[in-house]
Amino acid sequence: MHPMAIKRNLRKANPLLLTLLIGCATALVGNPSPGAEPAVAVGGPLPNARIEVHKARRELLLFSGETLVGTFPVGLGFQPSGSKTRQGDGATPEGEYFVCVKNPQSRYFLSLGLNYPNASDAAAALAAGRITTPEQQRIARAEQRGTCPPWGTPLGGEIFIHGRGAGADWTLGCVALNDPDMERLFHAVKIGTRVEIKP
Numbered sequence: 234m235h236p237m238a239i240k241r242n243l244r245k246a247n248p249l250l251l252t253l254l255i256g257c258a259t260a261l262v263g264n265p266s267p268g269a270e271p272a273v274a275v276g277g278p279l280p281n282a283r284i285e286v287h288k289a290r291r292e293l294l295l296f297s298g299e300t301l302v303g304t305f306p307v308g309l310g311f312q313p314s315g316s317k318t319r320q321g322d323g324a325t326p327e328g329e330y331f332v333c334v335k336n337p338q339s340r341y342f343l344s345l346g347l348n349y350p351n352a353s354d355a356a357a358a359l360a361a362g363r364i365t366t367p368e369q370q371r372i373a374r375a376e377q378r379g380t381c382p383p384w385g386t387p388l389g390g391e392i393f394i395h396g397r398g399a400g401a402d403w404t405l406g407c408v409a410l411n412d413p414d415m416e417r418l419f420h421a422v423k424i425g426t427r428v429e430i431k432p
Contacts, residue, residue, distance in 0.1 A: 342396030
């Protein structure tokens with residue numbers, strides 16, 4: 234086909250189809266190795282996005298469905314071993330959470346708020362006598378509604394995935410990425426995206 238005819242056909246093509254074709258082509262590169270650039274360009278929300286954080290490996294994995302899209306180094310709380318149980322312990326929580334808020338004006342570059350404490354955290358804390366029944370109920374209701382829980386209980390809160398550097402365990406319990414990685418992640422996920430934090 235003559236180059237001018239190809240150009241005319243591309244102008245008429247469905248933009249969504251072109252985006253899918255480009256995405257398929259970039260996906261052929263393969264999954265990135267730890268710390269590498271993502272194999273798929275992340276410029277907008279991914280379909281079926283989910284996040285895994287592996288604390289011992291200091292890695293965050295970004296998936297689209299079952300496809301690994303990116304692997305990013307992370308820093309954790311200043312007390313990285315074990316799961317968060319109370320305000321001020323410096324630990325990063327472990328468990329299954331979701332993104333409950335996105336903050337494009339974070340003082341830590343960009344941030345994704347997690348629904349810590351979740352209903353499981355609250356149930357364990359209630360059984361241990363660390364929170365009251367009304368506090369446990371408020372946390373459980375927030376999870377049912379898909380919103381952020383109350384962050385003023387003895388369990389602490391305001392746990393975010395944010396920028397400003399992955400070189401050390403320096404946060405109060407958050408997961409920190411390098412800014413370019415955080416920018417990719419921020420645009421790749423939506424509120425409600427599942428986040429699993431593993432030991």
